[in-house]
Amino acid sequence: MSSILDQIYEKAKLNPQKVAFPEATNEKMMQAAYETGKDGYIIPILVGNAEEIKALATERGYDLSVFTIVDINEEEYKNKIIADYVALPDTRLKEKALGRRMQDPLYYAMAMQAVGEADVTFAGIDNTTGDVLLAGQMIIGLKPGISTISSIGLADIPGYEGSEGSLLAVGDSAVCTNPDPEQLASIAISACDTVRELLGWEPRCAMVSYSTLGSGQGPLIDKVTEALKIANELRPDLAIDGEFQLDAAIVPAVAEKKVKRESKVAGKANVLIWPDLNVGNTAVKLIQQFGHANAYGPMLQGFNSIVCDCSRGAPVSEIKGNVVISAVRAAGSKQ
Amino acid sequence: MDRKELEAKVIELVAMSYNKAEGEVTLETSFKDDLKGASVQMVALVAEIENELDAMVALQDASACATVKDLVDKVEEEL
Numbered sequence: 541m542s543s544i545l546d547q548i549y550e551k552a553k554l555n556p557q558k559v560a561f562p563e564a565t566n567e568k569m570m571q572a573a574y575e576t577g578k579d580g581y582i583i584p585i586l587v588g589n590a591e592e593i594k595a596l597a598t599e600r601g602y603d604l605s606v607f608t609i610v611d612i613n614e615e616e617y618k619n620k621i622i623a624d625y626v627a628l629p630d631t632r633l634k635e636k637a638l639g640r641r642m643q644d645p646l647y648y649a650m651a652m653q654a655v656g657e658a659d660v661t662f663a664g665i666d667n668t669t670g671d672v673l674l675a676g677q678m679i680i681g682l683k684p685g686i687s688t689i690s691s692i693g694l695a696d697i698p699g700y701e702g703s704e705g706s707l708l709a710v711g712d713s714a715v716c717t718n719p720d721p722e723q724l725a726s727i728a729i730s731a732c733d734t735v736r737e738l739l740g741w742e743p744r745c746a747m748v749s750y751s752t753l754g755s756g757q758g759p760l761i762d763k764v765t766e767a768l769k770i771a772n773e774l775r776p777d778l779a780i781d782g783e784f785q786l787d788a789a790i791v792p793a794v795a796e797k798k799v800k801r802e803s804k805v806a807g808k809a810n811v812l813i814w815p816d817l818n819v820g821n822t823a824v825k826l827i828q829q830f831g832h833a834n835a836y837g838p839m840l841q842g843f844n845s846i847v848c849d850c851s852r853g854a855p856v857s858e859i860k861g862n863v864v865i866s867a868v869r870a871a872g873s874k875q
Numbered sequence: 876m877d878r879k880e881l882e883a884k885v886i887e888l889v890a891m892s893y894n895k896a897e898g899e900v901t902l903e904t905s906f907k908d909d910l911k912g913a914s915v916q917m918v919a920l921v922a923e924i925e926n927e928l929d930a931m932v933a934l935q936d937a938s939a940c941a942t943v944k945d946l947v948d949k950v951e952e953e954l
Contacts, residue, residue, distance in 0.1 A: 632926075
């Protein structure tokens with residue numbers, strides 16, 4: 541069977557999305573944009589100083605027809621984006637402040653995305669994660685009802701036979717450090733939306749704790765149950781349940797023993813939500829070190845549309861994978 | 876804009892971003908203890924300061940402010 545990433549690549553090709561690259565002059569970024577664009581997985585939009593981008597692309601031997609190049613110094617198009625942006629409801633920046641921010645290609649790309657000229661903004665090789673998150677919150681904004689940006693990762697664990705085969709989505713292992721109950725609810729809700737967009741799964745999301753349905757007591761568990769309550773109230777359409785220990789969440793036999801009530805999730809969860817980043821980060825390392833898992837992500841979630849932050853040391857192959865993943869999420873979010 | 880006007884404006888923007896009545900926010904109001912906001916509110920505040928006062932305060936500088944007065948100082952530096 542082909543790997544999950546191969547399947548995602550195939551999915552991307554069926555409905556290529558417009559991905560804006562505000563760090564287009566970066567050599568690795570341009571290569572990733574070019575190769576994914578040339579092979580038809582995405583429509584790459586390079587945002588920056590057009591002359592510089594063209595010169596570099598030519599020097600690197602790329603066929604310029606693969607790219608759409610947007611010159612941030614060209615006034616007419618910029619003014620159109622600004623006018624469309626300030627006409628949107630609930631946007632933060634006004635004309636003048638936005639115009640100034642858009643001197644930075646990162647903000648320019650996101651403004652394009654906000655007005656529908658791009659589907660994804662892909663950055664993070666020159667900008668820090670903090671830069672990307674700030675620009676995203678300022679320009680793209682958070683989804684209604686969502687109180688924090690967070691992330692999930694997708695683990696492909698050899699030998700694991702869960703409800704989605706060897707795959708398991710887990711979060712947040714990277715972004716939201718110490719979520720309060722409302723934020724933890726946001727993480728769970730966003731995670732369900734993310735796996736549905738990317739993988740077409742029917743999410744079954746477990747809020748993980750050291751206790752199963754009141755088997756333990758204390759403030760650490762109270763936070764999780766409070767989050768569960770908020771998540772269920774906000775999104776009754778989603779199967780989010782807990783609090784479950786990890787085994788009760790993913791092992792049917794354990795769930796049968798410990799969960800003495802109806803649950804769409806217990807024993808067959810395909811999404812695990814950690815109570816905080818201490819757990820989340822450690823858990824991912826455990827899955828990788830002892831489970832020899834391939835982990836994909838972190839995928840940012842909670843924004844009104846898809847923003848992707850790649851790691852600054854990422855090799856081109858990893859950047860390409862993340863570009864294609866974010867494009868498939870964007871296509872999925874439109875359905 | 877003199878210092879008094881600036882203080883009044885920043886208080887107004889803080890109150891708006893954190894969904895408080897203006898009377899609830901003073902120069903001594905602590906972001907951490909009194910407003911208990913998440914980074915989302917701080918982002919909104921930084922954006923409002925850009926819109927209304929034409930000053931770009933970096934998010935990390937704004938987040939480092941203990942009180943509203945500290946933020947007024949930061950904005951004043953940027954004006």
